[in-house]
Amino acid sequence: MIPISFNTVSGGYGSLNVVQDLSGEVEAGKVLCVVGRNGVGKSTLLKLLLGYLPCRSGEVTIGGRKAGSMAPEARRGLGISYCPQERPVFDDLSVSDNLALMVKDGRLDGYRRFFDLFPVLEKRLAQRAGTLSGGEKKLLSFTRGLAEHQPAVVLDEPTEGVQWENIQRMAEMINGRKAGGTAFIVVEQNLSFAELIADHYLVMDHGRCVLIGSCAEIGRADIVKHLTV
Numbered sequence: 428m429i430p431i432s433f434n435t436v437s438g439g440y441g442s443l444n445v446v447q448d449l450s451g452e453v454e455a456g457k458v459l460c461v462v463g464r465n466g467v468g469k470s471t472l473l474k475l476l477l478g479y480l481p482c483r484s485g486e487v488t489i490g491g492r493k494a495g496s497m498a499p500e501a502r503r504g505l506g507i508s509y510c511p512q513e514r515p516v517f518d519d520l521s522v523s524d525n526l527a528l529m530v531k532d533g534r535l536d537g538y539r540r541f542f543d544l545f546p547v548l549e550k551r552l553a554q555r556a557g558t559l560s561g562g563e564k565k566l567l568s569f570t571r572g573l574a575e576h577q578p579a580v581v582l583d584e585p586t587e588g589v590q591w592e593n594i595q596r597m598a599e600m601i602n603g604r605k606a607g608g609t610a611f612i613v614v615e616q617n618l619s620f621a622e623l624i625a626d627h628y629l630v631m632d633h634g635r636c637v638l639i640g641s642c643a644e645i646g647r648a649d650i651v652k653h654l655t656v
Contacts, residue, residue: 429488430455430506430579430610431476436485438475439634444483445471447634453627455578458601458611460621463631464654469614470512472631473583476612477509478502490578508572512583512614515568518557522548525556525567529574541570544596562588569597579610586617598623618647 432452439445445468453459474480478499487494489505527533542549545566586594601624615621628645630638
């Protein structure tokens with residue numbers, strides 16, 4: 428079963444169509460990286476897939492079910508975790524409380540692997556999340572998203588502000604989850620990170636797909652030329 432697929436999806440804000448006729452899919456155990464210059468509609472695409480914006484046309488399918496007009500909460504219930512680019516954590520809660528929200532019993536025992544990879548989170552457990560640096564908030568958001576153990580995870584610019592050492596650890600975690608069958612859609616500007624995790628690329632420009640295919644078909648040079656025009 429394809430965890431997430433979308434067919435000729437269009438939508439945006441007000442009367443403006445930001446995303447136009449985009450199609451794609453991600454299989455279990457694979458990563459689809461969505462790349463493109465700032466402002467080409469990458470985050471808008473994710474909001475359309477997750478129900479935060481209505482699709483004006485096209486169809487989104489999650490876990491074999493047509494999403495239609497499902498609310499974001501219902502789509503999450505079908506098996507999607509989402510780590511947004513903006514407001515990635517609950518600023519007024521502590522780091523510990525942010526993490527406890529993602530587990531049924533509220534215990535943090537299951538976060539040992541994350542704390543070993545990102546020890547700064549364990550050191551900041553009592554700290555209010557709003558006082559973290561931008562990179563630390565991204566690590567917290569990433570950890571919360573993966574801790575849900577959903578069949579699919581959607582990440583919007585997860586490495587923004589994150590140190591390279593921790594970016595490599597994020598890639599290690601994603602690749603481990605891929606091996607266990609988790610599907611990922613990742614919007615990412617950092618091509619070095621994308622190259623560590625991607626199985627397929629969808630390159631966007633002006634709300635449209637200008638290049639799509641596997642890593643074997645699409646090289647860095649192919650992507651870069653669409654980032655610089």
